[in-house]
Amino acid sequence: MEVKGSNSNTIIQSEEEMDLRRGPWTVDEDLALINYIANHGEGRWNSLARSAGLKRTGKSCRLRWLNYLRPDVRRGNITLEEQLLILELHGRWGNRWSKIAQYLPGRTDNEIKNYWRTRVQKHAKQLKCDVNSKQFKDAMRYLWMPRLVERIQAAAAAATTDTVTAAATVTTVTPTTIANSNNTRYSYDDNNLNNNFDVHSGNMVVTPTIMNNNFGGSQSYTPENSSTGTVASSDSFGAQVSPISDLTQDYYVPVGNNNNKNNPNPDYYQQAHDQLGFLDCITSPSGLYTQEMDFQSMEPNTPWIQNDGDTSSSFWNVNVENMLLFQQLGDTM
DNA sequence: AAACTGTACAACCGCCGGGTG
């Protein structure tokens, strides 16, 4: 919110605010913002908004750019790996969405936050437990995350039969650590994550889907690309037939001068092939099977282990199976 | 076919911390 001055300033700002637009952005506004940033760069959002002729607040412009118009914003379903990473990192940092987003190239904090609220919290609600409860966290850690890992590995194994054509130029991103990825156990190395997924560094890793949204200023921008149309839900945590790991396939890594991020160009990205598997870098801050679970509080007949009846999500829908597993885990601990 | 409901996501809001004059 603007900090209002006094007297005449207040009057002027109030008049300006009366002209300020709110709500959904139009294509023209998008183009104006894209063109201006392409020519002048981002930052100083309030003056940018005025200079670009946009009747929007600087905040609104910034948000529109960061969450939607940036060429490296990744759209589409949250992949299995991303789901796993979100669960993992949320377990470590809680609602630090922007921090979590740093590890998911092309995903915005807003998108991750929305994902968490609409998907994860929904299932916590269905399980009649608090999303921040130890029970739900344990379920994620000991059941759903290992299951996700299994599914990712299965998908990766299937992918090994595919021939991936690499581009002529390959920029290698070398994992600093190859973490153990045997079945459902994985180890944690925060620095490794940082090295591979820091979108703010010069080695930002983006995925091929980004190329479809790379409109490079106003030239190749199409309103269709910016459509807010609903994308088919991947509310599955692995239930769907997932495209083989976006993060384990090809990577597009910016090379050369990275300072031109405000003037995106498709040539800016070069394709790198099969640089690292996701499971080579997926990690567990908590350390699977190392923390004590509160099984005492999980009586077999509590709502917690009942089928929630959600048929929309076969991943989340395996609750009965999971809960049996859950109990077995408890028996062996 | 219409009404209703649920979902996903874009956008806004309020707060806070850092920078600056």
Add this chain to the structure above:
DNA sequence: TCACCCGGCGGTTGTACAGTT
């Protein structure tokens, strides 16, 4: 030191669309 501005963050709301009744 203080006031102001700006950018960033997390929480919340609004709304379009899909699915269901």
